[in-house]
Amino acid sequence: MLPIQEVFPLLQKPCKVFITTHHKPDGDAIGSMLGLSHYLSLKGHTPTAISPSEIPDFLKWMPGCNNVINYEAQPEVAAHALKSADVIFCLDFNDFDRTKHLEQMLTDAAQPKVMIDHHLFPKPVWDYGMSMPEKSSTCEMVYDFIGLCGDNEIIDKNIATCLYVGVMTDTGSFKFPATTASVHFMIGNLMDKGINHTSIHEEVYDAWSESRMRFLGYVLIERMQVFRKYNAALITLSRKEMNLFNVQNGDTEGLVNYPLSIAGIKFATLITERGDEVKMSFRSKGMFDVSNFARLYFNGGGHFNASGGRSKASFEETIAYFKKVLSDNHPK
Ligand code: 5GP
Ligand code: MN
Numbered sequence: 001m002l003p004i005q006e007v008f009p010l011l012q013k014p015c016k017v018f019i020t021t022h023h024k025p026d027g028d029a030i031g032s033m034l035g036l037s038h039y040l041s042l043k044g045h046t047p048t049a050i051s052p053s054e055i056p057d058f059l060k061w062m063p064g065c066n067n068v069i070n071y072e073a074q075p076e077v078a079a080h081a082l083k084s085a086d087v088i089f090c091l092d093f094n095d096f097d098r099t100k101h102l103e104q105m106l107t108d109a110a111q112p113k114v115m116i117d118h119h120l121f122p123k124p125v126w127d128y129g130m131s132m133p134e135k136s137s138t139c140e141m142v143y144d145f146i147g148l149c150g151d152n153e154i155i156d157k158n159i160a161t162c163l164y165v166g167v168m169t170d171t172g173s174f175k176f177p178a179t180t181a182s183v184h185f186m187i188g189n190l191m192d193k194g195i196n197h198t199s200i201h202e203e204v205y206d207a208w209s210e211s212r213m214r215f216l217g218y219v220l221i222e223r224m225q226v227f228r229k230y231n232a233a234l235i236t237l238s239r240k241e242m243n244l245f246n247v248q249n250g251d252t253e254g255l256v257n258y259p260l261s262i263a264g265i266k267f268a269t270l271i272t273e274r275g276d277e278v279k280m281s282f283r284s285k286g287m288f289d290v291s292n293f294a295r296l297y298f299n300g301g302g303h304f305n306a307s308g309g310r311s312k313a314s315f316e317e318t319i320a321y322f323k324k325v326l327s328d329n330h331p332k
Contacts, residue, residue, distance in 0.1 A: 018085035022093040031166025056250030092138040094122035139166025160193035230330035233259030288331035
């Protein structure tokens with residue numbers, strides 16, 4: 001993969017840019033996609049932002065969200081945008097399979113492919129890009145990209161708002177270890193662009209439905225198991241109980257973090273029964289590498305302290321397998 005600066009000559013003339021991110025996009029995925037999209041528009045390009053699946057409700061207020069094409073709703077529009085693009089930008093993922101339905105299209109595409117991402121162990125399938133696992137977020141990297149282009153000055157309130165969302169959500173509101181001094185300097189610059197950080201936090205974190213809040217209560221009382229001797233905790237959610245509580249897209253967001261607020265718990269897992277597979281989310285504090293754990297046992301990956309994976313076995317079998325694995329591999 002060539003350094004991202006090598007793509008600058010291609011962007012000298014107005015381009016059609018296809019921008020995409022991972023399936024089930026989070027704040028960093030949508031924030032980086034929209035932030036880059038606003039920036040490229042300001043530079044005279046024609047970006048099209050494609051999400052492989054629906055944008056969760058807590059992000060739908062973001063500037064430019066209405067223009068994002070959801071592949072699941074409009075696959076032909078997305079396919080046409082890809083065909084007519086001059087260049088492809090992939091944000092916040094490092095393996096085409098993280099886009100689910102777009103995997104084949106991206107693999108087959110002949111246009112130059114650019115990645116901007118901060119996950120460990122990228123696949124060598126991009127022509128140009130930045131892969132920096134030490135970065136707090138892909139939004140921080142889009143900010144760096146704009147800086148490399150010499151365009152810090154033209155960052156406006158829309159770009160700043162989108163980038164702020166991704167940095168905020170991927171750093172747990174600026175508390176994770178990757179929140180370096182330069183992240184705080186960047187946030188200072190974004191605030192100078194006129195963003196309203198209080199309302200951004202409220203839009204993202206304080207817009208729960210009443211039923212989501214009650215569901216959280218149920219989960220913590222009924223569905224959280226604590227394994228003191230392993231410094232670990234597990235939350236399991238079956239499809240049946242999610243239907244019972246009418247759980248919406250985005251309602252399970254952040255659940256996996258709660259057990260980490262228990263003193264001594266350094267590893268938290270959420271197992272959810274999805275349509276065609278069982279989805280796992282892993283989070284840790286300190287030196288327990290959940291990216292490795294996800295890769296070794298659950299066909300997944302991610303970051304050192306936040307990762308995910310999946311299993312084709314049944315929900316019950318997956319839980320049993322997880323418990324077996326946990327007894328051998330857990331934080332000390
Ligand atoms: P989440 O638990 O929020 O779904 O994912 C946490 C982190 O793990 C994200 O950075 C995400 O990119 C990564 N991740 C989640 N699921 C998978 C997966 O199935 N494969 C890989 N390689 N990474 C995943
Ligand atoms: Mn990210």
